[in-house]
Amino acid sequence: MLLKGKKILLGITGSIAAYKAAHLTRLLVKEGAEVQIIMSTSALDFITPLTLATLSKKPVFHEFFDPKTGSWTNHVDLGLWADLFLIAPISANTLSKLANGSCDNLLSATYLSARCPVMIAPAMDLDMYQHPSVRKNLGTVASFGNIILDAESGELASGLSGQGRLMEPENILEKVVAHFVSAEDFLGKKVLITSGPTQEAIDPVRFISNHSSGKMGAAIADSFARRGAEVHLVLGSGAIKPENKKIKIYPVKSAQEMYQESARVHRAMDICVFAAAVADYAPKNVATEKIKKEGEGMAIDLVKNVDIALTLGKAKMPHQIHVGFALETENEAFHAKNKLEKKNFDLIILNSMRQKGAGFQLDTNKVSLFFEDGHTEESEILPKQQIAEMILQGIKKIPVKI
Known part of the structure; x- marks a missing residue:
């Protein structure tokens, strides 16, 4: 029965x-x-x-x-x-x-x-x-x-x-x-997910960030938890939190903090999903006091942030699965496939800013899945929870490791 x-x-x-x-x-x-x-x-x-x-x-x-x-x-x-x-x-x-x-x-x-x-x-x-x-x-x-x-x-x-x-x-x-x-096909698996935006401080009041809401990452975290996984979510400031109370959340602000928390647990993970919108650059010097408005302009020297997925991809162990996200506005498939190889991903999910109903802040999304073996899958405009289920099904198709 x-x-x-x-x-x-x-x-x-x-x-x-x-x-x-x-x-x-x-x-x-x-x-x-x-x-x-x-x-x-x-x-x-x-x-x-x-x-x-x-x-x-x-x-x-x-x-x-x-x-x-x-x-x-x-x-x-x-x-x-x-x-x-x-x-x-x-x-x-x-x-x-x-x-x-x-x-x-x-x-x-x-x-x-x-x-x-x-x-x-x-x-x-x-x-x-x-x-x-x-x-x-x-x-x-x-x-x-x-x-x-x-x-x-x-x-x-x-x-x-x-x-x-x-x-x-x-x-x-x-x-x-x-x-x-x-419902329990990921039972016993340990999953790391990064989600939401990072904030790179300019001074105690201002910061550099982006429009990420963390909705996609929260949906993925909830889907994994529902299906038996032990989920570790490194969550950017202001991002949507998942509903499942069993998910372990590590709140962070900057890209460096997100990297440190991710690196700390990475070795113990079976699956890593890098869904966060990490700022590529951060101010070189952070003012200790609020910068006063003076003159007609202001220049800020920026330095490159650590590439979390790339860095942890180099430390990826044979049993681990790494999944990445790419948000592109031109030559979308080309850039996504480049990231798939460069960052040692097994699967990369391409978000398009060109599709109405897809992208930041929305409850729906449209994605393309590019696998390491070369095959591709595409979704329609769907609620992000359904996109999350599609991604989990894609992860299950990655050979041997699951």
Whole structure:
């Protein structure tokens, strides 16, 4: 039984595809999962709680207070109980609630309380599924780190044919099993990640920095931690912090501080991801007092900072994997491939400033992955959490070391 011991919270919303939830419940239980079902009120019009309770061998919840028994259903306890919250099907209405933090029923309240991974399987008519508002909401919930199971194509209840069908229960089961298999595929691995900007002091008030938010590094750190790794994050000042509390964070400001913290733990690491936007240069002399505004201009002598990835790349041990990032504005692939070789990377991720929806400060990104063996993979514009998962899958393809 592939899901033995796993606790799955199954959410069912108001869609004609709700009838498939019975078959899905049976498949999950057959694989050993403990299934607790929550229904939205509108889902009651499509399938009965009695059917689902019989298949799951548990009472089905759909309201906060049960007047028949006088009992209160604690959405917080439900959210903390589960190893996975699977919402299948999810309607456009409930999707909108999840995207905007609306909380007017037991299912949406439980979603906001859940600490486990959330997997969402939409089902609706093809024009609804392609509507800009629905696409936006799917992107939003994906950016929260939720897993989207794209609707399948085929004949729909409207009589039309196209994308919008709930993913078949057998395929959902496969995704659930794969999730738990991959959930610990980096178990025991020690991972170093650098993230965010560095700040190079000019005087006690001013500094040289860049626009990096650290969102990509935080997403990568969370993905590794979710999948069992021991994560060490060297984090630039002002950068976004990851959500996972188990991640060890080493706050730094300057490039030199980031190098020192990274070098201190580097030898013990299995995987190193250099995602920080490190300043190439720093002021040669840092004023001890605030520099007063005088004259029409000011010249600052700069000196080159330590190249963290290059320096640690020279110290890379045979079992270690090094992953780098490149942000380019011209001859992008050429420069990225040069860095791949020069810095002894196994994989380099190219960010492009030319793509709308990609780059600093945004929740989305578009990347190209260049591997040491010469092959390349490209993404679409996706939430950074999904880009992070793509990067981890790329790391798994690096031979022998993992």
